[in-house]
Amino acid sequence: MRAAIMRNREMITDEIATPAPGPGEVLVKTLACGICGSDLHAFEHFDAFTSQEEGFANNLAADRDLVMGHEFCAEILEFGPGDAPAGRLASGTRVCSMPMLIRNAAGVPVGYSNDVPGGYGEQMLLNEMLLLPVPNGLPDDHAALTEPMAVGLHAVEMAKLTPDDVPLVIGCGPVGLAVIASLKLKGAGPIIAADYSPARRTLAETMGADIVIDPAVNSPYDSWREAAGASAQAQRADVNPLTGERLLPPGVYFECVGVPGVIDQMMVGAERGCRFVVVGVCMESDPIRPLLAIGKELALQFVLGYTPEEFALTLHHIAEGRIPVAPLITGHVGVEGVAQAFRDLKNPEAHAKIVVEPWRS
Amino acid sequence: MRAAIMRNREMITDEIATPAPGPGEVLVKTLACGICGSDLHAFEHFDAFTSQEEGFANNLAADRDLVMGHEFCAEILEFGPGDAPAGRLASGTRVCSMPMLIRNAAGVPVGYSNDVPGGYGEQMLLNEMLLLPVPNGLPDDHAALTEPMAVGLHAVEMAKLTPDDVPLVIGCGPVGLAVIASLKLKGAGPIIAADYSPARRTLAETMGADIVIDPAVNSPYDSWREAAGASAQAQRADVNPLTGERLLPPGVYFECVGVPGVIDQMMVGAERGCRFVVVGVCMESDPIRPLLAIGKELALQFVLGYTPEEFALTLHHIAEGRIPVAPLITGHVGVEGVAQAFRDLKNPEAHAKIVVEPWRS
Numbered sequence: 001m002r003a004a005i006m007r008n009r010e011m012i013t014d015e016i017a018t019p020a021p022g023p024g025e026v027l028v029k030t031l032a033c034g035i036c037g038s039d040l041h042a043f044e045h046f047d048a049f050t051s052q053e054e055g056f057a058n059n060l061a062a063d064r065d066l067v068m069g070h071e072f073c074a075e076i077l078e079f080g081p082g083d084a085p086a087g088r089l090a091s092g093t094r095v096c097s098m099p100m101l102i103r104n105a106a107g108v109p110v111g112y113s114n115d116v117p118g119g120y121g122e123q124m125l126l127n128e129m130l131l132l133p134v135p136n137g138l139p140d141d142h143a144a145l146t147e148p149m150a151v152g153l154h155a156v157e158m159a160k161l162t163p164d165d166v167p168l169v170i171g172c173g174p175v176g177l178a179v180i181a182s183l184k185l186k187g188a189g190p191i192i193a194a195d196y197s198p199a200r201r202t203l204a205e206t207m208g209a210d211i212v213i214d215p216a217v218n219s220p221y222d223s224w225r226e227a228a229g230a231s232a233q234a235q236r237a238d239v240n241p242l243t244g245e246r247l248l249p250p251g252v253y254f255e256c257v258g259v260p261g262v263i264d265q266m267m268v269g270a271e272r273g274c275r276f277v278v279v280g281v282c283m284e285s286d287p288i289r290p291l292l293a294i295g296k297e298l299a300l301q302f303v304l305g306y307t308p309e310e311f312a313l314t315l316h317h318i319a320e321g322r323i324p325v326a327p328l329i330t331g332h333v334g335v336e337g338v339a340q341a342f343r344d345l346k347n348p349e350a351h352a353k354i355v356v357e358p359w360r361s
Numbered sequence: 362m363r364a365a366i367m368r369n370r371e372m373i374t375d376e377i378a379t380p381a382p383g384p385g386e387v388l389v390k391t392l393a394c395g396i397c398g399s400d401l402h403a404f405e406h407f408d409a410f411t412s413q414e415e416g417f418a419n420n421l422a423a424d425r426d427l428v429m430g431h432e433f434c435a436e437i438l439e440f441g442p443g444d445a446p447a448g449r450l451a452s453g454t455r456v457c458s459m460p461m462l463i464r465n466a467a468g469v470p471v472g473y474s475n476d477v478p479g480g481y482g483e484q485m486l487l488n489e490m491l492l493l494p495v496p497n498g499l500p501d502d503h504a505a506l507t508e509p510m511a512v513g514l515h516a517v518e519m520a521k522l523t524p525d526d527v528p529l530v531i532g533c534g535p536v537g538l539a540v541i542a543s544l545k546l547k548g549a550g551p552i553i554a555a556d557y558s559p560a561r562r563t564l565a566e567t568m569g570a571d572i573v574i575d576p577a578v579n580s581p582y583d584s585w586r587e588a589a590g591a592s593a594q595a596q597r598a599d600v601n602p603l604t605g606e607r608l609l610p611p612g613v614y615f616e617c618v619g620v621p622g623v624i625d626q627m628m629v630g631a632e633r634g635c636r637f638v639v640v641g642v643c644m645e646s647d648p649i650r651p652l653l654a655i656g657k658e659l660a661l662q663f664v665l666g667y668t669p670e671e672f673a674l675t676l677h678h679i680a681e682g683r684i685p686v687a688p689l690i691t692g693h694v695g696v697e698g699v700a701q702a703f704r705d706l707k708n709p710e711a712h713a714k715i716v717v718e719p720w721r722s
Contacts, residue, residue: 048652102603105603105604105605106603106604107603158658242463242466242467242468243466243467244466258651263651278651278654278655281651281652281655282651282652283652284650285648285649285650286648286649286650286651287646287647287648287649288646288647288648288649289645289646289647290619290624290639290642290643290647290663291409291642291643291644293639293661293663294639294642294663294664294665295665296663297519297662297663297664297665298663299660299661299662299663300654300660300661301658301660302651302654302655302657302658302659302660302661303655303658304655304656304658
């Protein structure tokens with residue numbers, strides 16, 4: 001089968017062996033697979049991404065082939081040996097799955113494994129028990145975005161929002177946009193969102209942001225203060241016992257950028273008592289000034305991934321039209337197009353999410 | 362009056378004007394005042410401590426006198442002008458107060474102000490409405506430790522402990538010891554505590570730690586895992602659905618060191634899902650690796666100070682013998698002894714808390 005392969009730290013296309021499903025496993029045809037920012041990170045910061053201590057994809061070897069791709073929709077081709085479980089899906093059924101293959105009571109991350117291919121190849125292995133049929137005739141490329149949208153849903157769940165919170169989203173790449181969609185779904189608002197890119201700000205509005213900020217023109221933190229002060233939540237906020245002034249409602253700031261310095265910048269801008277949810281994946285060492293966070297009693301929740309329940313719920317929300325994904329998709333490529341797509345995705349004006357369709361000639 | 366004064370970045374002793382109480386204010390005689398690690402920080406890292414952006418004591422001027430001291434017990438000498446409020450305390454009453462003077466609807470931090478002296482001077486100004494009488498004939502130096510012990514109580518409150526949590530205290534200086542005392546009071550345990558100093562480890566046991574670790578010999582994180590796995594909480598913990606192994610109960614790690622690198626080290630050692638409460642005040646830039654925290658979905662709560670209710674409650678706990686403070690007090694000095702005490706406090710084998718008694722000759 002054909003696949004886009006990271007080999008010797010380059011992205012190339014080649015033929016590789018089609019994997020054979022073991023007991024409980026299913027061979028599937030990859031119909032669509034989104035390119036994730038984490039894949040760009042893994043490609044460019046391979047050593048940090050795979051470093052043992054950080055325990056994240058730490059079994060990956062630089063000298064073995066890697067077929068990435070963990071945001072996919074696929075079609076059942078063939079079941080592994082063993083009896084069929086009750087309620088087995090028919091061959092040909094379109095499915096989504098968490099990108100995790102469970103073997104020998106351990107999880108193998110599909111898309112970050114040297115042993116099994118991810119969605120940048122024509123075929124993959126998945127666990128039969130993790131398959132979720134794609135409902136409502138949802139297009140393949142929309143269903144493929146279940147995974148990144150689940151990341152946003154999980155981040156918003158981890159924020160443990162109260163009706164008093166006013167959210168601020170820093171960075172409107174796919175992660176920030178997924179967070180905005182889930183905030184909107186939760187009824188949180190006003191949603192303030194900031195990004196330097198005009199195209200990303202337009203997408204943020206499409207996904208549900210109420211106020212979008214260009215940080216080159218206005219401080220996102222001042223804009224948040226203004227919006228929070230004018231919000232319905234502000235009417236219920238406590239009063240400063242010394243000054244009699246009404247306090248601002250609690251802020252929940254989502255870090256969706258993932259480059260060094262952003263957390264510190266947010267600490268400078270934050271109002272006292274804010275909670276940060278760190279969703280952006282910063283692969284490098286990141287200096288913070290604890291004194292900033294101490295003086296304001298800030299809280300940081302770092303988050304990763306989603307639960308199986310959140311993943312299934314996200315697919316359901318997309319199928320029901322409650323989480324929009326169509327606006328995010330800005331391109332489709334075959335396996336030969338992956339290397340160029342990795343380069344193209346660096347331009348936020350041109351692209352948000354490029355979907356790989358390995359069956360394309 | 363005499364005071365130990367930070368003048369031109371040196372600690373000297375001199376006579377300064379006795380302050381005059383305004384309306385609502387009280388002139389008090391300082392009976393006892395603890396030397397806080399923050400005072401050593403302020404003395405040695407004055408520019409960071411007073412930097413505008415970090416909003417912490419940012420009104421302090423390097424070219425004006427500073428009389429520090431914010432952990433005190435005092436005696437009422439004289440009331441400011443105006444009618445006596447109902448229930449006025451008698452002159453001569455021994456009192457504690459949060460180290461905050463409210464003037465013109467703004468808080469002036471007593472001990473970190475160029476305008477009013479702190480407890481390293483013979484007399485201070487306090488707000489009448491913030492005075493708490495010292496109960497039960499509690500000795501002056503014990504009552505003075507209300508402030509640092511309230512820091513520990515607040516940190517434990519901010520941890521929002523559940524009955525499942527197993528705490529780990531990194532660093533057993535006065536802050537860590539205060540945290541241990543409040544954990545014990547809450548019934549949390551086993552309390553695992555780590556410090557390089559044998560004297561500090563002995564104090565940690567005295568304050569209520571169940572297991573004390575020398576990080577030079579054993580990893581505090583491995584020791585925590587062992588203790589958490591053997592705890593009563595472990596019997597109630599969830600099971601890993603893949604391996605069938607019992608998960609560890611949730612960890613709540615208190616950072617009570619406040620030097621760069623400790624948070625990162627804790628992130629390396631932490632179990633998945635741990636919460637950190639950052640109580641140590643790191644005055645410098647501190648590199649962390651967000652990837653460590655993301656992979657484990659760690660949460661960090663930075664904390665500062667205490668509420669008025671927590672302060673009053675702490676005094677009550679000390680007076681009732683529920684928070685031990687006597688073991689912490691390792692020395693007493695007059696104002697002339699402050700400069701040497703600042704140096705002596707760098708040796709954890711010799712000292713934990715030195716109390717200034719400005720009336721001493």
